[in-house]
Amino acid sequence: MSGKWLPTLLQLLCFAVSSCRALSTPQYYTAGVIEFRPAFGAGTSEQLLEQNLAAYLELIASANGTADILVFPEGTLNSQLQLTVVPAPSKRSLCHVVVAPADGVARFLRQLACAAVEAHSYLLLNVNERERCDPLTDKDCPARGYNVYNTNVVLDRSGAVVSRYRKWNLYLEPHLNRTRQPEYAVFETDFNVTFGHFICFDMLFYTPAQELVERYNLRNLIVSKMFKSELPFLTASQLQQGWAWANGVNLLAAGASLPHGGISGSGIYAGEHGALKRLMVGSNATVGERQLLLARVPHSPLVESSDVQLDEERVGPAQRSLAMLQQPLLDKFNSWRVPSSLAGSLQQKHICQADLCCHFEWQLATSPRTERLPEYVYRLGVFVGQRRYEEAQYSVVRLCGLFACRNDSISSCGQLTETPTAAVQFNILRINGNFVHRPRRLLMPSTLSASLYALQSSEIEWQQHVDSDNKSHVQLQLRKPHAQLLTFAIYGNYFDETLQPGGGGDGDGDGDGGAAATAVKGVSVLQVLLLLLVLLLTNVLSGG
Ligand SMILES: *[C@@H]1O[C@H](CO)[C@@H](O)[C@H](O)[C@H]1NC(C)=O
Numbered sequence: 254m255s256g257k258w259l260p261t262l263l264q265l266l267c268f269a270v271s272s273c274r275a276l277s278t279p280q281y282y283t284a285g286v287i288e289f290r291p292a293f294g295a296g297t298s299e300q301l302l303e304q305n306l307a308a309y310l311e312l313i314a315s316a317n318g319t320a321d322i323l324v325f326p327e328g329t330l331n332s333q334l335q336l337t338v339v340p341a342p343s344k345r346s347l348c349h350v351v352v353a354p355a356d357g358v359a360r361f362l363r364q365l366a367c368a369a370v371e372a373h374s375y376l377l378l379n380v381n382e383r384e385r386c387d388p389l390t391d392k393d394c395p396a397r398g399y400n401v402y403n404t405n406v407v408l409d410r411s412g413a414v415v416s417r418y419r420k421w422n423l424y425l426e427p428h429l430n431r432t433r434q435p436e437y438a439v440f441e442t443d444f445n446v447t448f449g450h451f452i453c454f455d456m457l458f459y460t461p462a463q464e465l466v467e468r469y470n471l472r473n474l475i476v477s478k479m480f481k482s483e484l485p486f487l488t489a490s491q492l493q494q495g496w497a498w499a500n501g502v503n504l505l506a507a508g509a510s511l512p513h514g515g516i517s518g519s520g521i522y523a524g525e526h527g528a529l530k531r532l533m534v535g536s537n538a539t540v541g542e543r544q545l546l547l548a549r550v551p552h553s554p555l556v557e558s559s560d561v562q563l564d565e566e567r568v569g570p571a572q573r574s575l576a577m578l579q580q581p582l583l584d585k586f587n588s589w590r591v592p593s594s595l596a597g598s599l600q601q602k603h604i605c606q607a608d609l610c611c612h613f614e615w616q617l618a619t620s621p622r623t624e625r626l627p628e629y630v631y632r633l634g635v636f637v638g639q640r641r642y643e644e645a646q647y648s649v650v651r652l653c654g655l656f657a658c659r660n661d662s663i664s665s666c667g668q669l670t671e672t673p674t675a676a677v678q679f680n681i682l683r684i685n686g687n688f689v690h691r692p693r694r695l696l697m698p699s700t701l702s703a704s705l706y707a708l709q710s711s712e713i714e715w716q717q718h719v720d721s722d723n724k725s726h727v728q729l730q731l732r733k734p735h736a737q738l739l740t741f742a743i744y745g746n747y748f749d750e751t752l753q754p755g756g757g758g759d760g761d762g763d764g765d766g767g768a769a770a771t772a773v774k775g776v777s778v779l780q781v782l783l784l785l786l787v788l789l790l791t792n793v794l795s796g797g
Pocket residue numbers: 315316317319547
């Protein structure tokens with residue numbers, strides 16, 4: 254009853270509060286993110302840097318000066334062998350013939366500063382940075398006299414540094430240093446948008462990524478990435494879209510493109526509207542891409558949907574060749590196989606684990622009799638437990654959802670099929686879950702179609718409210734039938750909570766030792782893959 258007054262109240266408030274102006278007359282900026290395949294293979298490290306630089310300059314030029322800001326991915330420019338100094342923010346443009354000859358700013362960074370001037374754009378670049386320090390006066394300074402950071406640097410339209418951020422959540426990067434305290438990188442622009450930015454793996458943690466949203470109240474975020482996708486819940490574009498949706502923010506994400514390492518994924522997302530532009534490497538792609546994605550972005554994602562131009566719904570074609578990781582604890586889920594024999598009628602299932610109960614409702618389309626087996630079988634699953642990403646980094650995850658498997662074996666869930674066969678169509682699919690409250694957590698939609706893109710706002714509905722039991726009641730449902738689902742889930746990342754490793758102690762038989770062992774196994778596979786990639790990139794680079 255009182256609900257119908259809410260819009261009016263909101264509008265009245267918005268007349269008073271200038272930050273709500275977007276609701277009445279939306280303002281826009283033009284952003285570009287770049288999916289980038291770094292040069293590798295034959296050549297000296299200098300030659301490879303030159304190739305990356307030339308491609309960067311070409312991509313910047315290809316925007317024809319139309320972009321307010323262009324974002325490049327993590328780790329695709331200079332290697333450890335061509336470190337550069339990144340000056341602290343100041344008004345001094347780096348696009349000048351050397352003012353202080355010994356300032357240590359590499360030539361490639363000066364050239365990019367000149368490109369920012371020429372394109373009249375802000376540029377966000379990610380570099381391997383060298384920071385001088387003095388081991389005699391600074392006890393944290395290594396004997397070699399410098400620190401090395403994985404650093405985002407933002408140049409303004411004059412080529413001056415307006416923001417610098419050194420990665421906090423390092424991911425298998427033992428050769429890199431970390432700042433003593435986390436940095437919160439925020440910058441204002443001449444187009445009246447204030448951005449926060451961070452790097453790749455940071456996105457899975459509270460500090461600093463989630464804090465930029467919750468404590469700094471930012472609505473425009475940028476992330477540079479070299480992200481290895483993990484099925485069924487954490488593939489790159491799926492996570493970007495879910496994170497932007499759950500936080501109600503615009504997200505500009507630029508990803509490195511190395512499909513043989515499972516790495517790809519870029520996009521521009523506007524909160525609950527979904528993706529404006531996005532890219533995962535095409536199906537069957539074995540080499541990465543170099544592509545500029547441009548979009549007109551509303552200053553605030555709280556605009557009418559008619560005010561944004563959304564990317565299309567992408568159900569297929571199926572992507573089969575990206576080498577991805579697999580969720581390491583699927584066998585700790587409380588899960589149940591959806592029988593294909595019950596097509597036509599509305600089905601229900603209630604599943605709990607530890608403190609999370611979820612209710613599933615679905616209806617399968619009755620398909621004409623076919624000799625072929627369906628492409629995937631589906632499981633409904635609930636999980637409460639701690640997962641680990643590497644040696645000492647964890648999240649507690651609470652999730653419920655539907656995910657695709659190749660056969661009845663749990664170990665086949667989160668693997669893509671090789672041969673296209675008959676699809677299973679869900680006419681109705683609805684999930685309700687009751688999630689416990691914690692001060693630091695993010696509940697997000699985690700959806701994926703066989704195209705490896707998340708479902709758009711035209712395809713899903715997400716509702717959330719807090720009930721008298723103080724739990725968050727979340728409902729996720731399909732708005733229309735879908736026949737290419739890989740994942741359909743409510744994914745809760747409970748930052749900084751600690752639980753026993755693995756399953757949530759629901760007493761379903763398996764001891765925690767088994768869960769820990771699984772986690773370790775998952776990590777070592779992940780480490781091997783990543784180390785291989787690092788070796789490939791750095792050894793080949795240094796080989797010259
Ligand atoms: C830039 O200009 C070229 C040549 O006129 C055109 O083909 C291209 O579409 C333009 N790109 C953008 C992003 O405007």
